[in-house]
Amino acid sequence: MPLTLTSLGSASALPARNTYFTAHVLNIRGRSFLLDCGEGTQLRLGQLGISLGAIDHVFITHLHADHVFGLLGMISSMHLLKRNAPLYVHAPRGLEKLIEFYFDFSGKQDPSFPIIHKVVEGTGMFPVMDGGEALVSAFPLNHGVPTFGYLFREKRVRKSEPRSVAYCTDTAPFPELAGWVEGVDLLFLEATFLEKDLESAQNYKHCTARQAAQIALDAGVGKLLLGHFSSRYKEAPAYLAEAREIFPDTELSTESRTFSVPRRLIAT
Numbered sequence: 001m002p003l004t005l006t007s008l009g010s011a012s013a014l015p016a017r018n019t020y021f022t023a024h025v026l027n028i029r030g031r032s033f034l035l036d037c038g039e040g041t042q043l044r045l046g047q048l049g050i051s052l053g054a055i056d057h058v059f060i061t062h063l064h065a066d067h068v069f070g071l072l073g074m075i076s077s078m079h080l081l082k083r084n085a086p087l088y089v090h091a092p093r094g095l096e097k098l099i100e101f102y103f104d105f106s107g108k109q110d111p112s113f114p115i116i117h118k119v120v121e122g123t124g125m126f127p128v129m130d131g132g133e134a135l136v137s138a139f140p141l142n143h144g145v146p147t148f149g150y151l152f153r154e155k156r157v158r159k160s161e162p163r164s165v166a167y168c169t170d171t172a173p174f175p176e177l178a179g180w181v182e183g184v185d186l187l188f189l190e191a192t193f194l195e196k197d198l199e200s201a202q203n204y205k206h207c208t209a210r211q212a213a214q215i216a217l218d219a220g221v222g223k224l225l226l227g228h229f230s231s232r233y234k235e236a237p238a239y240l241a242e243a244r245e246i247f248p249d250t251e252l253s254t255e256s257r258t259f260s261v262p263r264r265l266i267a268t
């Protein structure tokens with residue numbers, strides 16, 4: 001059964017030509033999980049043929065605009081489509097105020113479906129969801145506001161190793177991170193800056209491509225995906241060259257690219 005991660009957008013805080021804000025769809029054995037929900041996410045889902053009805057769980061890393069401002073538009077559309085099924089939004093504390101604000105002042109009635117905010121907060125690695133397809137854990141990142149990375153580990157796999165995907169944005173490097181994502185098959189890690197702008201990365205609490213690659217190397221991951229690129233650079237390939245010097249199995253998680261994690265059979 002497939003396990004794929006699809007990029008809906010790769011931009012960071014400011015829009016740039018031909019890019020969209022950060023969001024990804026993780027598909028585990030036919031079930032879709034939305035990771036972050038930047039502005040325009042519902043349009044990107046439509047462009048890629050992914051139905052809003054397929055989204056039951058959204059995982060928000062933090063409440064900066066480029067990760068969450070698509071949520072209200074998506075919820076509004078779900079309401080207009082008369083959705084019944086609950087929508088679970090895993091996000092740091094404070095998200096509920098954003099949703100309440102919208103429904104209080106938009107002149108709409110209550111949403112046609114339950115919106116269940118599962119507050120994500122904690123230290124170390126802690127469980128977030130025990131679903132049919134995957135166990136999901138979270139861990140704090142280092143970004144100046146409450147921000148969490150998510151680790152998805154496949155469940156109930158016969159004759160093959162459970163596959164795993166970690167999603168980490170936004171964050172500066174910190175010592176525990178490599179340990180928390182150790183050995184995952186696929187690591188999505190932000191690389192907002194290039195090493196020549198290390199000072200900006202430190203000031204805004206982001207990673208450079210080189211730092212992201214070093215974390216992937218330290219963690220021994222299968223493949224590194226970079227995203228959340230600054231609009232200051234015109235050429236994305238510079239990220240790739242910088243990261244591959246340290247971690248060769250790196251790819252850019254740019255718009256509409258899908259990455260698969262193959263099954264690995266257990267040797268007997």
Ligand SMILES: [Zn+2]
Binds near residue numbers: 012013066
């Ligand atoms: Zn961001």
Ligand SMILES: [Zn+2]
Binds near residue numbers: 143
């Ligand atoms: Zn941020």
